[in-house]
Structures are given as C-alpha cells and as structure tokens.
Amino acid sequence: MPKILIVDDSPVVRTQVSKLLTDSGFEVAQAADGLEGSASIRENADIALVLCDVNMPRQGGLEMLSSLQTELAERHLPVVMLTTEGDPQLIAQARKSGACGWLVKPFKDNILLSVCNKLTQANQ
Amino acid sequence: MTQGAPLESNMITALQDVLTDCCVELMAAYGIEVQAEGQRFSDAPTPKVAAAIDIHGTQLDGTVMLVATRGILVATNSALDGTDPPSDTDLFDLSLELVNQVAGRLKTKLRSRGLSFQVDLPRIISLKPSNTKANIIQQRLVSSFGSVAGFVDIALAPDLILDDEVDDGLPKEGDVILF
Numbered sequence: 001m002p003k004i005l006i007v008d009d010s011p012v013v014r015t016q017v018s019k020l021l022t023d024s025g026f027e028v029a030q031a032a033d034g035l036e037g038s039a040s041i042r043e044n045a046d047i048a049l050v051l052c053d054v055n056m057p058r059q060g061g062l063e064m065l066s067s068l069q070t071e072l073a074e075r076h077l078p079v080v081m082l083t084t085e086g087d088p089q090l091i092a093q094a095r096k097s098g099a100c101g102w103l104v105k106p107f108k109d110n111i112l113l114s115v116c117n118k119l120t121q122a123n124q
Numbered sequence: 125m126t127q128g129a130p131l132e133s134n135m136i137t138a139l140q141d142v143l144t145d146c147c148v149e150l151m152a153a154y155g156i157e158v159q160a161e162g163q164r165f166s167d168a169p170t171p172k173v174a175a176a177i178d179i180h181g182t183q184l185d186g187t188v189m190l191v192a193t194r195g196i197l198v199a200t201n202s203a204l205d206g207t208d209p210p211s212d213t214d215l216f217d218l219s220l221e222l223v224n225q226v227a228g229r230l231k232t233k234l235r236s237r238g239l240s241f242q243v244d245l246p247r248i249i250s251l252k253p254s255n256t257k258a259n260i261i262q263q264r265l266v267s268s269f270g271s272v273a274g275f276v277d278i279a280l281a282p283d284l285i286l287d288d289e290v291d292d293g294l295p296k297e298g299d300v301i302l303f
Contacts, residue, residue, distance in 0.1 A: 009245070010217060010220060010221045010224070011214075011217045012201075012204065012206065012214070012217045012218045012220075012221045013221060015204075015206060015207070016204045016205065016206065019205055055224070055243060055244075055245060056245075057245055080300075083228075084224050084225050084227065084228025084229075084231075084243075084297075085228060085231070085243070086228070086231070086232045086235075086294050086295045086296065086299075087231070087235070087240075088294055091295070091301065095303045099303065100302060100303050101300060101301060101302045101303060102295060102300070102301045102303075103299075103300045103301075104228075104232075104295045104296060104297050104298060104299050104300075105225060105228065105297065106150075106153045106154070106225060106297055106298065107298055107300075108298050111298065111300055115300055115302070118302075
C-alpha cells in the first residue's frame with residue numbers, strides 16, 4: 001500500500017491521522033516540522049503523498065514546500081496542506097509552491113480518506 | 125499597534141457571539157455538546173488546562189486562550205480515538221491543538237467580516253488573566269464532561285468596525301480544495 005507522510009507539530013494530529021490511514025491500509029511516516037519533513041521526503045523515495053500542516057516550529061509547511069519545490073515536481077509527489085488556516089493568501093502561496101490541495105481542520109475522516117485514495121491512485 | 129480603546133458594547137457583544145460560536149462548533153466537531161454556563165449543566169471545580177495562542181494584525185492584536193477541565197479533554201481525546209487512557213502529556217498536546225483550532229475558526233469567521241490577523245504557535249500557560257477588563261471577552265461553556273472556556277484578550281484599533289458577515293466562498297472547517 002502507498003506510504004503517506006504526515007508532517008505536523010501536533011502529536012495528537014499525527015496520531016489521529018496515522019491511525020485513520022493505517023486502519024485503511026496505508027503505510028504511514030511522521031515528521032514533526034518542515035525540516036524533519038524535508039529530510040523524510042528526501043530519504044524515502046516510496047512516499048506517495050504528503051499531508052502537511054502550515055504553522056509549525058523550526059520550519060513551517062509553506063517554507064518546506066518552497067525548499068522542495070523542484071524535487072516535488074520531479075517526483076510528481078502530491079502535497080496536501082492539512083491546517084486550521086483558510087487564509088486565501090496562504091492557499092494561493094501553497095498552490096504556487098506546488099501543493100495540490102488544502103484541507104481545513106478538523107477534517108472529516110471520509111473526506112481525508114477520499115483525498116488520500118484519489119491522490120495516491122493517481123500517482124501510481 | 126498602539127493600545128486600543130475600550131470596546132463599544134455592541135462590539136463586545138459581536139465578538140462574544142463569534143467566540144461562543146467558535147467554541148461551541150469546535151466541541152460539536154468532537155461530538156461534545158456544550159452550553160453557556162448557567163444552562164442545564166453545572167461544573168464542579170476541577171483542575172484545568174490552559175492553552176494560549178497569540179494573534180496579531182493591523183487592527184487586532186492579542187491572545188486567544190482555551191481553558192478546559194480534564195474531563196472535557198478526555199472526552200475530546202476519545203472522539204479522536206486517542207490513546208486510552210490519555211496521559212497528561214496527551215491532554216496538554218490536545219489542548220494545544222484545540223486552541224489552534226479555535227484561533228483558526230476565529231480567523232475564518234472574522235475574515236468574513238473584514239478583519240484579518242496572523243496566528244502564532246500555541247503554548248501551554250498557567251492561567252493569569254489580564255487585570256484590565258476593558259478588552260477581555262470570555263465565554264465559559266459547560267457540558268456533562270466538564271467545562272471549557274474561551275478567552276480573547278485583545279487590543280483593538282479604535283476605528284474598528286465589524287462588517288456584516290458575508291459568505292466569502294473561502295474554505296471552512298472540514299472543507300477540502302484540490303487545485
């Protein structure tokens with residue numbers, strides 16, 4: 001099954017999303033901020049989708065996106081921002097930096113799973 | 125931003141309503157019914173966890189806080205299928221995420237009324253409310269699990285006016301956009 005990377009500084013969110021995804025058959029990796037996320041993406045060629053928070057310590061999600069923009073495009077690796085933010089400027093910035101989606105927390109399980117299934121299948 | 129003037133009473137009411145909506149909707153998202161204090165449920169005095177998140181903009185600057193009893197955090201953790209039983213660390217982490225979500229809701233609702241601000245990272249605090257009552261807005265809500273209180277302690281620009289709420293078509297909680 002595809003591997004999904006969850007990048008979020010909240011252990012609660014990482015646990016919640018991990019459980020949902022593993023119960024649905026996905027393999028899951030976790031990172032606590034953008035720096036860990038970047039390292040995980042570079043070290044794991046089998047990551048099929050990234051779910052990423054925006055506001056994180058050390059490095060936020062949008063900064064992580066910008067730092068990996070070329071690599072993400074080359075790998076066709078989809079990134080969906082998973083955040084409490086609905087700010088249109090941030091959404092536009094994410095889109096410009098290569099994100100392919102934006103999901104506002106708290107999310108509905110079925111919607112998150114639908115997004116993950118759609119984007120990991122499209123990438124196969 | 126310079127120190128704001130005391131709020132007009134209609135502004136206090138408007139912001140109170142927004143804060144109340146944020147807290148009620150947040151708890152409802154986890155299946156927890158809450159009501160304004162004084163209605164139906166009563167709350168026994170129990171230790172509380174307080175989390176805060178700073179917000180700042182050109183017209184608004186201050187802190188959003190969420191103070192919750194252990195019972196309500198345990199109930200929320202259960203709704204998330206969290207660790208059972210949750211440790212104190214789990215509950216502190218959860219309260220950080222909840223205040224983050226309250227601030228996010230506040231941001232969405234106030235943006236549709238012409239007010240925007242940035243949100244910092246959340247933190248756990250020891251509760252020490254501001255001494256000045258001029259610009260504190262608080263709403264304490266109780267349920268059968270315990271209580272949760274949202275506080276907004278902010279300085280506002282003296283010429284601030286809240287627009288009527290508009291549907292700006294921007295994503296709300298639970299919405300997804302695929303580019």
